[in-house]
Amino acid sequence: xxxxxxxxxxxxxxxxxxxxxxxxxxxxxxxxxxxxxxxxxxxxxxxxxxxxxxxxxxxxxxxxxxxxxxxxxxxxxxxxxxxxxxxxxxxxxxxxxxxxxxxxxxxxxxxxxxxxxxxxxxxxxxxxxxxxxxxxxxxxxxxxxxxxxxxxxxxxxxxxxxxxxxxxxxxxxxxxxxxxxxxxxxxxxxxxxxxxxxxxxxxxxxxxxxxxxxxxxxxxxxxxxxxxxxxxxxxxxxxxxxxxxxxxxxxxxxxxxxxxxxxxxxxxxxxxxxxxxxxxxxxxxxxxxxxxxxxxxxxxxxxxxxxxxxxxxxxxxxxxxxxxxxxxxxxxxxxxxxxxxxxxxxxxxxxxxxxxxxxxxxxxxxxxxxxxxxxxxxxxxxxxxxxxxxxxxxxxxxxxxxxxxxxxxxxxxxxxxxxxxxxxxxxxxxxxxxxxxxxxxxxxxxxxxxxxxxxxxxxxxxxxxxxxxxxxxxxxxxxxxxxxxxxx
Amino acid sequence: xxxxxxxxxxxxxxxxxxxxxxxxxxxxxxxxxxxxxxxxxxxxxxxxxxxxxxxxxxxxxxxxxxxxxxxxxxxxxxxxxxxxxxxxxxxxxxxxx
Numbered sequence: 001x002x003x004x005x006x007x008x009x010x011x012x013x014x015x016x017x018x019x020x021x022x023x024x025x026x027x028x029x030x031x032x033x034x035x036x037x038x039x040x041x042x043x044x045x046x047x048x049x050x051x052x053x054x055x056x057x058x059x060x061x062x063x064x065x066x067x068x069x070x071x072x073x074x075x076x077x078x079x080x081x082x083x084x085x086x087x088x089x090x091x092x093x094x095x096x097x098x099x100x101x102x103x104x105x106x107x108x109x110x111x112x113x114x115x116x117x118x119x120x121x122x123x124x125x126x127x128x129x130x131x132x133x134x135x136x137x138x139x140x141x142x143x144x145x146x147x148x149x150x151x152x153x154x155x156x157x158x159x160x161x162x163x164x165x166x167x168x169x170x171x172x173x174x175x176x177x178x179x180x181x182x183x184x185x186x187x188x189x190x191x192x193x194x195x196x197x198x199x200x201x202x203x204x205x206x207x208x209x210x211x212x213x214x215x216x217x218x219x220x221x222x223x224x225x226x227x228x229x230x231x232x233x234x235x236x237x238x239x240x241x242x243x244x245x246x247x248x249x250x251x252x253x254x255x256x257x258x259x260x261x262x263x264x265x266x267x268x269x270x271x272x273x274x275x276x277x278x279x280x281x282x283x284x285x286x287x288x289x290x291x292x293x294x295x296x297x298x299x300x301x302x303x304x305x306x307x308x309x310x311x312x313x314x315x316x317x318x319x320x321x322x323x324x325x326x327x328x329x330x331x332x333x334x335x336x337x338x339x340x341x342x343x344x345x346x347x348x349x350x351x352x353x354x355x356x357x358x359x360x361x362x363x364x365x366x367x368x369x370x371x372x373x374x375x376x377x378x379x380x381x382x383x384x385x386x387x388x389x390x391x392x393x394x395x396x397x398x399x400x401x402x403x404x405x406x407x408x409x410x411x412x413x414x415x416x417x418x419x420x421x422x423x424x425x426x427x428x429x430x431x432x433x434x435x436x437x438x439x440x441x442x443x444x445x446x447x448x449x450x451x452x453x454x455x456x457x458x459x460x461x462x463x464x465x466x467x468x469x470x471x472x473x474x475x476x477x478x479x480x481x482x483x484x485x486x487x488x
Numbered sequence: 489x490x491x492x493x494x495x496x497x498x499x500x501x502x503x504x505x506x507x508x509x510x511x512x513x514x515x516x517x518x519x520x521x522x523x524x525x526x527x528x529x530x531x532x533x534x535x536x537x538x539x540x541x542x543x544x545x546x547x548x549x550x551x552x553x554x555x556x557x558x559x560x561x562x563x564x565x566x567x568x569x570x571x572x573x574x575x576x577x578x579x580x581x582x583x584x585x
Contacts, residue, residue, distance in 0.1 A: 021553050022553050022554065022555050023551075023553050023554065023555045023556075028551070028554065028555055028556035029555070029556075029558060030555040030558070036574060037573070037574045037575045038561055038564070038565050038574055038575060038576070039558060039561050039574075040558060040561070041558070041561050041564055041565075042558065042559065042561075042564070043564070046564060054550075054551040055550045055551060056550065056551055056553050057550035057551060057552055057553060058552075058553025059553070060550065084502070084503075085502075086504055087581075088578040088581055132578075132581070133575065134581075139581060142580060142581070143580050144577055144578065144579055144580060145577075145578050145580075145581055146572060146573065146575035146576065146577060146578075147575055147576040147577075147578055148574075148575050149576070277502055279499075279502065
């Protein structure tokens with residue numbers, strides 16, 4: 001994105017993802033969301049003197065799983081460091097993080113619908129801070145704040161991108177793609193509004209005449225971005241603000257700014273620390289983290305199929321690109337579709353039903369895909385009945401709805417309700433002739449060129465067979481009788 | 489390596505430590521001496537040493553992801569200087585940063 005003044009927008013993200021472990025990163029306190037304040041705390045996560053951290057094996061596993069799925073190289077040797085700063089939500093006065101020996105490096109996230117990708121610089125493990133509840137409207141007006149340390153010590157991974165994004169839209173695509181991939185791994189709840197996924201955006205404007213290292217351009221770190229929409233709005237505002245400063249010949253300060261959702265603006269929070277100011281040093285209470293290559297290979301082998309691979313598979317089977325995009329946005333949806341296909345249903349037909357009536361009914365019953373009365377084998381069987389010509393589309397919809405109401409197999413419902421599509425020509429011919437005889441005027445209208453009259457006659461055949469006639473056969477027989485000078 | 493007065497003031501500000509002029513003078517000497525010693529160590533090590541080569545089943549030695557019952561969180565909360573509604577009360581944040 002090049003602005004009117006020739007400046008280029010440069011954006012990079014730091015995304016914090018809370019890992020879905022049962023316990024915190026360095027202590028066995030439970031991580032359940034929504035507990036009463038300060039009921040999941042212990043001397044370790046409160047930073048009492050003399051306690052020692054004990055690294056959670058499950059957190060390492062989930063972090064490695066995420067890093068591999070994002071194409072990173074895993075460092076078999078990584079190390080924990082203390083990041084020192086003062087803030088009311090940080091009980092120890094330092095955060096245990098990883099500085100110069102992170103868990104993983106050099107991955108990438110593809111931007112959907114483009115041929116570009118955003119490089120991932122590094123992924124490291126660190127602990128979450130506590131939660132501040134400001135006693136006032138917000139941080140700026142509060143006279144005091146309350147601290148809940150239930151969240152302190154929950155494991156996080158921080159995914160640091162290279163500054164490869166050039167517009168707020170790139171940012172939206174990156175987050176969409178990143179969240180979608182992580183959803184397949186089941187490593188996190190990924191709820192931005194609840195804070196289990198947080199995004200800080202670094203944004204700067206590179207003047208048209210700038211030559212040199214991007215790192216030398218003062219950048220602003222945007223925080224308090226609680227949804228993808230907030231990220232886009234925050235970036236859009238910040239581009240305008242920084243462009244106005246540049247146009248006025250004023251400097252952009254390196255600082256942290258908070259996005260205010262209500263006003264759509266950003267407000268200065270603090271001047272940005274440089275890495276030196278955090279006075280990182282190796283965490284003396286934890287040994288280096290050393291991983292076996294064979295163990296990492298095992299985690300890689302156990303990765304599920306990821307969205308891009310799913311989309312390619314869908315394309316191979318003739319699913320339209322826009323349908324494939326909807327399917328792969330939800331891992332449960334794509335897995336259900338694949339399970340229906342595995343039971344013998346052709347992909348395009350399965351997709352058409354799943355994105356239509358099945359989606360409507362699953363949503364109406366508040367059911368995730370694959371749960372509830374509609375199992376993959378039942379849907380596959382229903383589609384087979386349609387393919388065999390035993391059920392019309394309308395009948396199949398009736399059977400589908402009945403499956404939700406009665407929790408029965410489609411064959412049982414078909415049998416109980418006496419549903420069977422009549423496609424036998426002999427049986428239908430008599431009915432067709434009767435309908436033509438009873439509707440002589442309409443038949444004449446069709447003969448004189450009113451094509452719509454045929455639809456009325458097909459409807460009468462359907463009515464006479466209580467919906468069991470196969471519409472295509474009824475249509476063909478009517479047309480033959482009316483135009484071929486048949487047996488009237 | 490010799491630290492300047494400004495270096496010491498900067499580090500003291502980051503650590504939220506207020507120094508008298510006498511203390512500042514002393515810290516310039518003490519910290520410069522410590523850093524000087526580190527330089528000697530660095531020279532003796534002659535380059536970066538690998539962290540370790542011992543990789544024997546380290547992952548198995550990590551803590552299992554199994555929760556333990558919380559021991560009397562109320563007692564831990566009571567250790568705070570000021571609490572309200574089950575939470576620790578801290579003063580206004582913005583002015584302090």
